[in-house]
Amino acid sequence: MNVADLLGLPVAVPSTALFTDQYELTMLQAALRSGTADRRSVFEVFTRRLPEGRRYGVVAGTGRVLDAVENFRFDETILGFLRERGILDEPTLGWLADYRFRGDIWGYPEGEVYFPGSPIMRVEGTFAEAVLLETVILSILNHDSAVAAAASRMAVAAGDRPLMEMGARRTHELAAVAAARSAYVGGFHRTSDLAAGFRYNIPTVGTSAHAFTLLHDTERDAFTAQVDTLGSGTTLLVDTFDVTEAVRTAVEVAGPDLGAVRIDSGDLLLVAHRVRQQLDELGATKTKIVVTSDLDEYAIASLAAAPVDAYGVGTQLVTGSGHPTCSMVYKLVARADSGDADDPAAPLRPVAKKSMGAKSSVGGRKWAARRLDADGVAEAEVVGTGPVPEALAGRQLLVPLVRGGEVVAREPLDAARDRHIAARAGLPLSATQLSRGEPVLPTEYL
Amino acid sequence: MNVADLLGLPVAVPSTALFTDQYELTMLQAALRSGTADRRSVFEVFTRRLPEGRRYGVVAGTGRVLDAVENFRFDETILGFLRERGILDEPTLGWLADYRFRGDIWGYPEGEVYFPGSPIMRVEGTFAEAVLLETVILSILNHDSAVAAAASRMAVAAGDRPLMEMGARRTHELAAVAAARSAYVGGFHRTSDLAAGFRYNIPTVGTSAHAFTLLHDTERDAFTAQVDTLGSGTTLLVDTFDVTEAVRTAVEVAGPDLGAVRIDSGDLLLVAHRVRQQLDELGATKTKIVVTSDLDEYAIASLAAAPVDAYGVGTQLVTGSGHPTCSMVYKLVARADSGDADDPAAPLRPVAKKSMGAKSSVGGRKWAARRLDADGVAEAEVVGTGPVPEALAGRQLLVPLVRGGEVVAREPLDAARDRHIAARAGLPLSATQLSRGEPVLPTEYL
Numbered sequence: 001m002n003v004a005d006l007l008g009l010p011v012a013v014p015s016t017a018l019f020t021d022q023y024e025l026t027m028l029q030a031a032l033r034s035g036t037a038d039r040r041s042v043f044e045v046f047t048r049r050l051p052e053g054r055r056y057g058v059v060a061g062t063g064r065v066l067d068a069v070e071n072f073r074f075d076e077t078i079l080g081f082l083r084e085r086g087i088l089d090e091p092t093l094g095w096l097a098d099y100r101f102r103g104d105i106w107g108y109p110e111g112e113v114y115f116p117g118s119p120i121m122r123v124e125g126t127f128a129e130a131v132l133l134e135t136v137i138l139s140i141l142n143h144d145s146a147v148a149a150a151a152s153r154m155a156v157a158a159g160d161r162p163l164m165e166m167g168a169r170r171t172h173e174l175a176a177v178a179a180a181r182s183a184y185v186g187g188f189h190r191t192s193d194l195a196a197g198f199r200y201n202i203p204t205v206g207t208s209a210h211a212f213t214l215l216h217d218t219e220r221d222a223f224t225a226q227v228d229t230l231g232s233g234t235t236l237l238v239d240t241f242d243v244t245e246a247v248r249t250a251v252e253v254a255g256p257d258l259g260a261v262r263i264d265s266g267d268l269l270l271v272a273h274r275v276r277q278q279l280d281e282l283g284a285t286k287t288k289i290v291v292t293s294d295l296d297e298y299a300i301a302s303l304a305a306a307p308v309d310a311y312g313v314g315t316q317l318v319t320g321s322g323h324p325t326c327s328m329v330y331k332l333v334a335r336a337d338s339g340d341a342d343d344p345a346a347p348l349r350p351v352a353k354k355s356m357g358a359k360s361s362v363g364g365r366k367w368a369a370r371r372l373d374a375d376g377v378a379e380a381e382v383v384g385t386g387p388v389p390e391a392l393a394g395r396q397l398l399v400p401l402v403r404g405g406e407v408v409a410r411e412p413l414d415a416a417r418d419r420h421i422a423a424r425a426g427l428p429l430s431a432t433q434l435s436r437g438e439p440v441l442p443t444e445y446l
Numbered sequence: 447m448n449v450a451d452l453l454g455l456p457v458a459v460p461s462t463a464l465f466t467d468q469y470e471l472t473m474l475q476a477a478l479r480s481g482t483a484d485r486r487s488v489f490e491v492f493t494r495r496l497p498e499g500r501r502y503g504v505v506a507g508t509g510r511v512l513d514a515v516e517n518f519r520f521d522e523t524i525l526g527f528l529r530e531r532g533i534l535d536e537p538t539l540g541w542l543a544d545y546r547f548r549g550d551i552w553g554y555p556e557g558e559v560y561f562p563g564s565p566i567m568r569v570e571g572t573f574a575e576a577v578l579l580e581t582v583i584l585s586i587l588n589h590d591s592a593v594a595a596a597a598s599r600m601a602v603a604a605g606d607r608p609l610m611e612m613g614a615r616r617t618h619e620l621a622a623v624a625a626a627r628s629a630y631v632g633g634f635h636r637t638s639d640l641a642a643g644f645r646y647n648i649p650t651v652g653t654s655a656h657a658f659t660l661l662h663d664t665e666r667d668a669f670t671a672q673v674d675t676l677g678s679g680t681t682l683l684v685d686t687f688d689v690t691e692a693v694r695t696a697v698e699v700a701g702p703d704l705g706a707v708r709i710d711s712g713d714l715l716l717v718a719h720r721v722r723q724q725l726d727e728l729g730a731t732k733t734k735i736v737v738t739s740d741l742d743e744y745a746i747a748s749l750a751a752a753p754v755d756a757y758g759v760g761t762q763l764v765t766g767s768g769h770p771t772c773s774m775v776y777k778l779v780a781r782a783d784s785g786d787a788d789d790p791a792a793p794l795r796p797v798a799k800k801s802m803g804a805k806s807s808v809g810g811r812k813w814a815a816r817r818l819d820a821d822g823v824a825e826a827e828v829v830g831t832g833p834v835p836e837a838l839a840g841r842q843l844l845v846p847l848v849r850g851g852e853v854v855a856r857e858p859l860d861a862a863r864d865r866h867i868a869a870r871a872g873l874p875l876s877a878t879q880l881s882r883g884e885p886v887l888p889t890e891y892l
Contacts, residue, residue: 016619018640018641018644019614019619019620019622019639019640019641020639020640020641021612021614021615021638021639021640021652022638022640022643022650022651022652022653023638023652023653023654023655024652024655025640025652026652026653026654026672026675026676027653027654027655027657027658029675029676030654030658030671030672030674030675030676031658031661031671033671033674033675034662034667034670034671034674034675036661036662036671039661041661043657068619078644081640081643081644082640085643085650087640087650089675127657127661131655131657131658134615134655134657135614135615135619135639136619138615138616139614139615139616139617139618139619139622140618140619142615142616142617143616143617143618143619143621144618166467168465168467168581168585169467169580169581169584169585169588169776170584170585170588170589170771171585171588171589171618171621171770171771172585172586172589172590172617172618172620172621172624173462173465173514173581173582173585173586173589174465174618174620174621175589175617175618175620175621176465176585178618192467192468192469193465193466193467193581194464194465194466194467194468194471194527194528194533195464195465195466197468197527197531198464198524198527204468204531204533205468206467206468206469206470206471206472207468207469207472207473208469208472208473208476209469209470209473209580210777210778210799211473211489211573211577211580211777211778212473212476212477212577214778214781214797214798214799215477215482215485215487215573215778215781215797216480216482217783221480224480225476225477225479225480225482226472226476228476228479228480229472229475229476229479229480229535230472230475230476239799240799240800241799241800242800265799315771315773318771319770319771320770324617324765324770325616325617325761325764325765327761330615331656331657332656332657332660332661335660335661337663351660352660353656353660353685353686353687353711354686354687354688
């Protein structure tokens with residue numbers, strides 16, 4: 001089969017198996033040859049730090065990781081590519097043809113918060129089957145968690161006001177779909193991205209742009225056309241020419257039941273106050289005001305006292321508000337000495353790179369629990385490699401996601417969204433400060 | 447057909463038509479209703495500014511835009527989704543069923559440099575057919591150009607030394623593929639991302655990670671296993687434990703023909719000098735040194751005098767080195783007054799949003815040319831709406847990309863890469879300074 005045929009759609013990739021750095025496959029080949037490929041191994045995903053000044057991280061993308069693991073298969077097209085390029089030898093290609101992940105994956109459930117050192121995901125299996133998943137797991141978690149963390153801060157800043165994700169045009173077209181999903185987990189309510197609505201059933205939103213007004217001979221013509229087809233409950237964009245004139249025209253055209261007006265430029269604080277006053281004077285007391293101009297969590301917070309009813313956020317959301325990626329890594333933390341992957345009693349040896357500078361890590365298969373104070377507020381992220389203390393047994397954070405290769409933790413996106421709200425609410429109050437600071441929980445190693 | 451069935455693969459999207467913000471479709475519906483949908487329209491992509499301190503921008507993603515436009519079709523599944531959600535009425539759904547873009551697209555060719563106000567892409571057709579492409583075009587150009595700009599700066603810093611893209615794990619799994627493509631356009635030589643090698647035929651690279659060393663009982667075992675299967679020309683990772691010890695072992699195992707050693711942590715400048723000296727003393731004078739630890743263009747430049755042979759760059763490359771997106775917008779700049787789209791002589795009226803704050807734009811269908819000084823060095827980006835001055839006629843920047851809906855400008859990726867090198871070489875020398883500054887060319891409007 002011709003590779004180009006499969007790629008008629010620029011987004012089609014036959015499986016997730018090529019979302020892989022080449023070294024994972026060359027390591028596999030070398031391990032198959034040296035007889036170490038079957039050593040039982042534990043890999044963990046964690047970060048050494050949060051982005052500077054951030055109080056907490058947000059786990060997002062877990063559901064996408066499960067999809068990716070399930071679809072991580074090497075079909076003939078992929079094997080042909082690897083063969084043609086001379087990347088792998090025949091025994092390794094043969095091994096890959098039968099590949100599916102048959103191990104176990106544990107992890108923080110999606111929406112949970114995390115801190116430096118939190119074992120966000122733990123992948124257990126043979127070295128060969130687990131090493132291959134490094135890149136795809138990190139790609140998803142690093143991207144999605146970065147967006148969710150920004151979304152969460154924006155949701156805190158917005159309070160009860162709805163948040164709309166509108167950033168598709170500012171990021172890769174498929175990253176945009178994942179970003180809309182992550183934004184929803186982090187507390188957003190809607191997305192303008194139809195692909196995200198389609199793929200993840202997220203409610204969508206959108207009415208018109210400046211181009212629509214400019215297309216018509218007058219602003220009144222444009223508003224009339226929009227109200228005629230979308231009804232008076234629509235949102236009219238009022239800053240193409242003169243805002244005061246546009247608001248007057250909008251209410252004349254749509255009547256006092258006009259759904260909302262949108263302001264996309266100017267001094268939003270000032271303009272929102274003026275527009276609210278004008279709408280009220282025109283009797284459109286229930287018409288809402290939506291603002292959408294280069295917002296981030298700080299701009300949203302600065303509008304808390306303004307008569308704004310909803311926020312549309314683009315660039316800063318999909319680029320993680322200054323931190324477009326997390327620094328999650330995927331590290332081998334323990335492995336069997338023998339190649340006997342079938343012996344669950346075989347001792348696992350903790351392993352870790354010896355540090356040069358900041359790249360230290362802690363060896364051993366880890367559990368994690370969040371310790372609460374007397375008032376039930378989280379006070380520490382406790383990470384350990386030995387037995388779990390009795391007092392923490394009920395507060396463990398890792399849950400089974402994949403068992404023997406089968407996904408066991410599918411859930412609706414709303415479950416992750418609800419979990420995030422609950423997890424954030426369990427943190428000390430300072431978690432919701434937007435100002436720079438240390439992580440709100442210290443990480444303690446037992 | 448069940449939507450979920452189509453989505454068995456987490457990356458499968460049936461066409462590019464849903465990479466669209468909802469308002470484009472609701473505008474379409476309103477325009478169909480008001481009779482303005484067929485007005486001949488010109489949309490232009492441009493930026494109002496470069497990222498702070500940057501001297502030039504790099505156009506990338508053009509080839510992906512052409513793919514996306516070709517595949518922008520509304521099949522039954524997509525129409526069913528839009529119907530179920532109640533987003534559009536039946537006449538609009540019927541119109542979409544027959545949609546394909548039949549207009550013209552002009553643009554700066556891929557790899558070309560750009561400046562504030564450069565009309566990077568110009569889409570001409572009916573309002574209806576052109577308005578729909580806003581989001582997908584911006585997603586691709588904003589993402590890809592951001593990565594290419596970072597890549598170009600890194601390529602300047604690296605001089606003749608090869609650059610390897612290794613950032614897949616730090617960005618969305620498909621953004622990573624596009625990032626590898628953009629990095630190649632910007633001057634990188636290889637990628638670790640197999641999906642990018644598969645999709646765009648970019649040379650791939652990769653040998654082993656710390657996990658491979660930790661998997662084995664000794665570092666010597668690991669090196670032996672790697673050399674046994676990948677040959678002595680491989681690259682051995684020497685910073686898992688003690689670098690000096692590892693380099694000694696590496697040369698003992700592979701012999702003086704060892705291809706390269708990789709250093710991924712520590713003070714790279716210091717370590718590279720020590721390793722070079724040690725390799726030379728061991729007779730491995732041709733063994734190369736590859737460094738890969740959190741590099742950006744500044745770190746690369748700081749290693750210019752160090753004995754480093756190649757750089758692997760990840761996070762900072764795929765996140766645009768501080769600027770993960772460009773601020774390109776897609777604006778209606780001219781449109782016919784009548785609905786007669788078939789009359790090429792119908793006058794086009796320049797249109798533009800009236801500015802509030804920084805969101806100004808210049809109406810009218812634009813040409814662009816780069817004026818040279820007496821030495822043949824670029825001295826201004828000239829943008830105009832009237833006739834092209836004779837002296838600039840041969841220096842025009844926009845080329846036809848799509849004519850009557852047919853793509854006319856496919857080219858191999860190397861053509862874009864070569865074009866970028868030539869375009870950058872034609873700029874004033876200060877373009878290649880990494881320090882912050884103004885755009886190296888002023889934009890003049892005629």
